[in-house]
Amino acid sequence: MLTRLFSPIRIGNLTSKNRLLMSAMSINFGVDENCCVTDQLVEYFVERAKGGVGMMLVGGGSVHPGGQELPDLPQMYNDSCIPALKDMVQRVKAYDVLFGVQLMHGGRQSYLPQKVAPSAIPAPAVVKGEVRALEIAEIKELASCFGDSARRCRDSGFDFVELHGAHGYLINQFLAPNSNIRTDEYGGSFENRSRFLFEIIEDIQTKTGKDFPIGIRINGNDYIENGWELKDTVRLAPLLEKAGIAYLHVSGGVYGSTELTIPSMYTPHGCFVHLAEEVKKHVQIPVVTVGRIKYPEHAESIISEGKADMVAFGRSFLADPYYPEKARKGEFAKIRPCIGCCLGCIHAVLAKEPGSCVVNPGVGREYKLKDEKLPSRLQTILIAGAGPAGLAAARQFALKGHKVVVCEKKQDSGGLLSLAAKAPGRGELDDILNFFRKELDALGVEIRHNTELSLDLIHEIQADQVILATGSMPDMPVIKGLFQTKMNLVTNVDVMSGKEAVGKNVIVLGGGMTGLITADFLADQGKKVVVLNRKKSFAEEMSSNDRYYLRERLKKGKVVLYKNVSIRQFTDDGVVFKANGEEITFTGFDAVVISEKQSSIRDAKDLEKMTSVKFHLIGDAKSPRHLMYCISEAEEIADSI
Ligand SMILES: Cc1cc2nc3c(=O)[nH]c(=O)nc-3n(C[C@H](O)[C@H](O)[C@H](O)COP(=O)(O)O)c2cc1C
Ligand code: SF4
Structure with a gap:
């Protein structure tokens, strides 16, 4: 039982029903041409609110058009955003969740060609373009934009806001000596570099009232030369507490850092926990930790060992919106695991594409999937190949109620993915295979190992459809x-x-x-x-x-x-x-x-000429590509029959 993780916690004047927070993610979809939120974003959040999380954040809430991090993020800089936000809050808050917005300005890390920053120093990686140093009057105006945006969030019904003071965005740029070489009252000393942040807090409190909770995401370490360090966070934290901040959310990394904010499968779980643990020694307000915290038991131990008060999850909740509820019930094996590949999510959004997830193609499609009906005629589906595409298809067909049999030529399931999982640091790839195996077991799907697809088999099980997920092999x-x-x-x-x-x-x-x-x-x-x-x-x-x-x-x-x-x-x-x-x-x-190169294995396709049963190709058998296509094509074919 995860008694600590699922105990309530006070956040300012609010109570979160548990200690799980869905961290802000700039997902780069779900807004209209004016960056007002649409049904796509609403249903993405509704699904996750239903999943049982205690607190949840809208990512990338832009306080100024000139600081937009990515093109398709929700704007908070104009009152015109309020009606759609109100509708979103109403629909999401039907599910007993504290709902907030992370307010941000991208500064030199914005995707826009012309950027502003404390100093005219370009970001060391990821983005290109011109960077101009802000005038003093502009800094004051931007602080006021944060205040106005927070007021709009409050007016829309959100419970709280979080300031994005981490990851190398504008507030972090002011704090860090490597991006702030100003010589006026906003640069130089620690006090001067943190002035912008405190002016923002004051402006918000004036416009929303002091009882509207403000959290802050702050780096415990920028992991870059001459950047913001843990000693700085430890010095700032009590000052933020004194200023009335409701919680501190401690993360790490900036564009170009040696440790990445969104670490891949090579990184140890809980890679930033030590930062939160240290900050927690210096404040009484709740401290949130984040970063590759994947297993519920790990999250529980972080809290019970007093290293943090709450645990934030980003990608795990993309992979499985129902993670919290499954964890609460102790159904750990049912959690669809994030594999730390970073491909469908952060890699996509930084390429200015909509965010998704390799293991969960439903991300961003929740508004379409919610009206999906079960098939009118249940069929018998024979799937050839028990690699990731075959397993994913089998699961999806079985979830729809079809009878599914999988035949696999080899002794084991998993295909080439189980070989890739043997490489150093890539063992987590096995997690998704194990998830599929357990799901198929629970759904009663039969897997016949050491069995090739044959006409006899098609006749024996009276297959209505054959799915060829026979994979690929290296080309000489x-x-x-x-x-x-x-x-x-x-x-x-x-x-x-x-x-x-x-x-x-x-x-x-x-x-x-x-x-x-x-x-x-x-x-x-x-x-x-x-x-x-x-x-x-x-x-x-x-x-x-x-x-x-x-x-x-x-x-x-x-x-x-x-x-x-x-x-x-x-x-x-x-x-x-x-x-x-x-x-x-x-x-x-x-x-x-x-x-x-890889070549598709399609020998079994010849059987199609000898039967009236329809054959479909998916995954590498269709065309050798990466895992994202295998799983999404598998789910698509099951949804289309
Ligand atoms: C697609 C994507 C977008 C993100 N956007 C933001 C963001 O707007 N603000 C932020 O503070 N962190 C952002 N993050 C970082 C996450 O909030 C989180 O700190 C990070 O993914 C590590 O946690 P995890 O291992 O649980 O995913 C983003 C992460 C992803 C995957
Ligand atoms: S794309 Fe990969 S890293 Fe991103 S959430 Fe999905 S499984 Fe996790």
């Missing part, structure tokens, strides 16, 4: 000398499945995600690894957050990477290639691991 390229070499010639699948030993010195051909994680897998075993990538960039199909940690690992493992490679020929024990205009010869290698 035709390159001079490759088939004559004395080196061991293997594929990434052979290596990851432990079928083939490769010796000490290895060439990996291919710099996509599979090539790099295979290289990491080998380097982790102490092998000397060279990656030859014939493309111009590495692992483009990964999110930049996930790729960042992998690149750091490859550096530590001394893996040598070449891109834009043109191979002259493979030799008996090496390779001759051209890269960066230079011809390079390597000798003394033991193996070449092929990890370039």
Whole structure:
């Protein structure tokens, strides 16, 4: 029983029914052309309110058009936003949740081409464009914009606001010495750098009254040179408490930091908890922690050990809106797990696309899904292949009430994803496979292992539809000398499945995600690894957050990477290639691991001609791509039949 996590807590003059907070996420959908919220955003929040969370935040509430972080975020800078916000609050608050807005100005981290900031210093990463230093009058006006926006939130019925003072956005830019080199009353000393924040708080309190709760998200560490540090947060926290702040939400990282705000699967769980723990020693108001807190038991232990008073979850609530309720009931295995890939969520929004989730394609589609009807005719569905696409399709068909049988040629389920999960730091990929396996078990879906799709099977179970989720396999390229070499010639699948030993010195051909994680897998075993990538960039199909940690690992493992490679020929024990205009010869290698293109496995499609049953292709069998397509196509096909 998670007694501490599900105990109530006072936040200012409010009471949250539990200690779970859905952190602000700029999801980049659900607004109209004037950035007023639409049904899409409302239903996204309604779904999560139904899921049982205690407190919830709208992300990216823009206080000024010139500080919009991303194009499709809700605006709070004009009274015209109020009617739609009121409607949203009314519909969301039907589900016993404290509902707030995070107010922010992006400053130099805005997506806009022309940005303002304390000083004319561009952000070190992610965004490009011109940055202009704010005039004093503009700073005062912006403080007042925060106040006006908070007033609009209160008038719309929200319970509280949170100021975004973290992650390198405008307030954080004022606080941090590396982004604020002003010499007036807003720069220099600690007091001057925090002046903007206190002026904002005062302006809000004047406009909303002091009883309207204000929380603050603040970095415990920017993790960047000459940035804001834990000692600064510890110094500021009691001052914020004195100013009447209702809670402190401690996070970390800015654009370009060494530890990322939204860490990928390589990062330990609870990576910022130590920051909240330290801040908590210096204040009485509730302190919230965040960052890769994935398992409910972990959240419970953070609170029971006194490290924080509340736990915020971001991506876990994208992956499963009903996480809180399932955790409360102790149904941990039913929680659809975030796998920390960062691809469907933050990678998408930073590319200015709508946010989604690799394991939950329903994100952003809640307003469509709520009116979905169950199928009028239940059918028998035969799914060939128990990789992620097959398992996801089986679950979705079974949830709709269809009878589902899965046949899998191999002894085990999981397909190539279970091999990818063997690479260092990527074990969490297994979590989603285990989730599907348990769901199928509970739904009574039969999986026949060591069983190929056949006409006999189609007839035996009297299938109405056949779904081919038979996956893909590595392609062998035709390159001079490759088939004559004395080196061991293997594929990434052979290596990851432990079928083939490769010796000490290895060439990996291919710099996509599979090539790099295979290289990491080998380097982790102490092998000397060279990656030859014939493309111009590495692992483009990964999110930049996930790729960042992998690149750091490859550096530590001394893996040598070449891109834009043109191979002259493979030799008996090496390779001759051209890269960066230079011809390079390597000798003394033991193996070449092929990890370039994948080909769909579709042999079973031939059976379609011999039966009247309709066949459908999904996932890699349709076209080899990443997990996001596998799961979304699986759910789509089940929803369409
Ligand atoms: C798509 C996306 C958008 C985000 N936008 C915001 C934001 O607007 N404000 C903010 O404070 N944090 C934002 N975050 C960070 C999250 O609130 C959270 O701190 C982070 O994801 C780490 O927590 P988690 O591991 O539980 O996801 C965003 C995260 C994601 C995935
Ligand atoms: S896209 Fe990946 S990291 Fe983002 S919420 Fe979904 S599973 Fe988690």
